[in-house]
Amino acid sequence: MGWIFVLLAAVSEIIGVVGLKMFSQEKNWKNGLIYASGFAASFAFLYVSFKFLQVSVAYAVWIGIGTAGAVLINMILFGESRSTGRIVSVGLIIIGVVGLKALS
8 A cells, every 4th residue: 555655656746846847937826736736745645655664665766756757757748858878867766666666
C-alpha cells in the first residue's frame, strides 16, 4: 500500500513541476493552481506513505521518480535538451530507484 502512495506522490510532483514551468511562462490562476495543488498533493501522499514504508526509502524513491519523470516530461512537452548525457543520467536515476525498491 505504501508504494502506491509513493507513486501517487511522484506523479503529483511531476504535475507540480509541469505547473511550475507553465506558471513561469504565463502567470495566471490556472497555472498557479496546477503548480500549488500538484506539490501539495505530492507532500500529502508522501506523508501517508511514511506510515507503511521507511522514510529514507520512500523519500529516495519519491525524489528519484519525480526527478526522472520531470526531466522526461520537460523533454517531451517543453522541448528541453535530449542530450545523451541527460538520458544516461535519467537511466541511472531509474536504476537507483529500482535498486532501492528491490532491496527494501
